[in-house]
Amino acid sequence: MIDFAGRTAFVTGGANGIGLGLARTLLAEGAKVAIADIREDAIEAALKTLDNQHVIGIPLDVASREGFAAAADRAEAELGPVTLLFNNAGINLFQTIDDSSYEDWDWVLGVNLHGVINGVMTFANRMKAHGQGGHIVNTASMASFISNGAPGIYNTTKFAVRGMSESLRYSLAPHGIGVSVLCPGLVKSHIYASDDVRPDDLKAGAKPVNAEFVARLEQVHQYGMEPDVIARRALDAVKENRFHIFAHPEFKEELGEIFDEILADFRDYPQDPGYDQRIGFETMRRDNFRATRRSVRGA
Numbered sequence: 001m002i003d004f005a006g007r008t009a010f011v012t013g014g015a016n017g018i019g020l021g022l023a024r025t026l027l028a029e030g031a032k033v034a035i036a037d038i039r040e041d042a043i044e045a046a047l048k049t050l051d052n053q054h055v056i057g058i059p060l061d062v063a064s065r066e067g068f069a070a071a072a073d074r075a076e077a078e079l080g081p082v083t084l085l086f087n088n089a090g091i092n093l094f095q096t097i098d099d100s101s102y103e104d105w106d107w108v109l110g111v112n113l114h115g116v117i118n119g120v121m122t123f124a125n126r127m128k129a130h131g132q133g134g135h136i137v138n139t140a141s142m143a144s145f146i147s148n149g150a151p152g153i154y155n156t157t158k159f160a161v162r163g164m165s166e167s168l169r170y171s172l173a174p175h176g177i178g179v180s181v182l183c184p185g186l187v188k189s190h191i192y193a194s195d196d197v198r199p200d201d202l203k204a205g206a207k208p209v210n211a212e213f214v215a216r217l218e219q220v221h222q223y224g225m226e227p228d229v230i231a232r233r234a235l236d237a238v239k240e241n242r243f244h245i246f247a248h249p250e251f252k253e254e255l256g257e258i259f260d261e262i263l264a265d266f267r268d269y270p271q272d273p274g275y276d277q278r279i280g281f282e283t284m285r286r287d288n289f290r291a292t293r294r295s296v297r298g299a
């Protein structure tokens with residue numbers, strides 16, 4: 001079981017919401033924490049709230065590869081080798097895909113997907129080189145399983161983060177580095193205010209901000225789960241090296257319904273030419289994949 005005490009954690013989007021909850025909980029477990037966030041005023045406020053000598057704040061736009069490398073250098077110079085990575089920064093844009101612009105795609109993919117990719121590309125090989133094992137948690141969402149017309153681009157990024165995390169889990173396991181995907185439901189957070197951090201060069205294709213809708217979103221998020229509760233559940237899951245971190249139990253039944261609907265799309269077709277040879281290959285692959293899953297789960 002991984003012990004957080006003495007390790008260094010890097011938490012993106014650490015100045016608000018889930019990221020701040022993670023930082024607080026990691027500090028309470030004796031970890032050193034770098035919170036990286038695009039909102040510099042929120043970093044200052046978070047550092048004041050946390051009031052702990054083992055936390056530093058680093059301004060970072062996770063969409064920037066160069067920025068990420070520089071932030072990693074600074075975190076490791078000040079706090080030591082990063083062996084816990086939380087790719088958590090994210091933004092939301094509540095609209096359908098057909099009603100979106102290329103700038104909308106670039107912004108949401110840039111933060112929610114490329115931000116996670118940049119975190120992994122920056123830190124995975126460093127973590128391997130440190131040789132101290134560790135863990136990576138990528139924040140997706142229940143929206144990585146459950147979609148509706150909106151928010152379509154958000155759904156796209158979260159499905160991708162889940163798939164990427166699953167593949168990474170198998171490639172990093174031999175290095176003693178665990179990977180989990182955090183799939184929260186509604187959170188008491190500031191994500192409703194995402195438009196505030198949209199970069200100027202990606203505003204051209206943006207719809208005018210609907211202040212009334214944002215105010216309604218803000219109200220809905222007040223009913224969300226407290227970030228500290230999510231953080232506690234996430235760190236407990238990391239200790240168990242569990243892949244899916246489902247902090248919100250209310251989604252279990254709906255996920256069951258969705259899995260049943262997916263399976264109901266299969267058909268019992270008659271055997272096509274070449275079926276037997278193909279099945280021979282698939283049986284071998286399936287046995288290998290099952291063995292890998294079991295060994296990574298420690299089952």
Ligand SMILES: NC(=O)c1ccc[n+]([C@@H]2O[C@H](COP(=O)([O-])OP(=O)(O)OC[C@H]3O[C@@H](n4cnc5c(N)ncnc54)[C@H](O)[C@@H]3O)[C@@H](O)[C@H]2O)c1
Nearest residue numbers: 013016017018037038061062089090141186187189190191
């Ligand atoms: N709020 C919810 O209901 C909910 C539900 C499921 C998943 N999530 C996911 O949880 C994660 C955390 O979001 P939250 O709800 O705590 O929101 P939040 O807005 O309270 O916190 C997110 C933080 O990310 C930062 N951020 C935004 N763009 C950034 C960028 N380009 N570079 C660096 N930092 C950036 C923001 O400044 C903010 O401090 C996100 O990935 C989000 O998609 C949220």
